[in-house]
Amino acid sequence: MERLFAAWRGEYVAGTSDAERAAVVPECVFCRIVDSGPPSAENGVLWRGERTLAVLNLYPYASGHLLVLPLRHEDDLRKLDPEESAELWETTRSAAAALEAAYGPDGLNLGANLGRAAGAGIPRHLHLHVLPRWLGDTNFMTTVADVRVLPESLEQTWEKVHAAWPSG
DSSP states (O other): OOOOOOTHHHHHHHTOOHHHHTOOOSSOHHHHHHTTOSSOTTTOEEEEOSSEEEEEOSSOSSTTOEEEEESSOOOOGGGSOHHHHHHHHHHHHHHHHHHHHHHOOSEEEEEOOOSGGGTOSSTTSOOEEEEEEOTTOOOHHHHHHOOOOOSSOHHHHHHHHHHHSOOO
């Protein structure tokens, strides 16, 4: 791998204004989901605990793409209390189990984009991505046309994953 040193970029990156860093959408879509009621296909919520919930991603990379998030509006992983942190991880484990049971994937992607610079589309409310993957699941449509082909509706995905969610 070659490296291109561009020292001028350091000043550019450090010069980002506080206003640019704080660019906030007035309303948090995740807080709206938290307030949307009990799990249902209509709101996409698959499971709700005391401190976290699991919801379908409205713009999935693959069928079964889930998001796990704390109920409390928080953007900093370090600011979760121990109970929130434990439930966030346990909900993520349950999401992985449900996806494995519902889809039998070849693998799973688990990820978090912490902050706008890290690629978070909704940087002000912490969330984890859990999605099933299959060998060869990127086809010519994604490669050539920048289009994802999803073989089922979100309602079908909700039914399948909700039925597979570990009880308890």
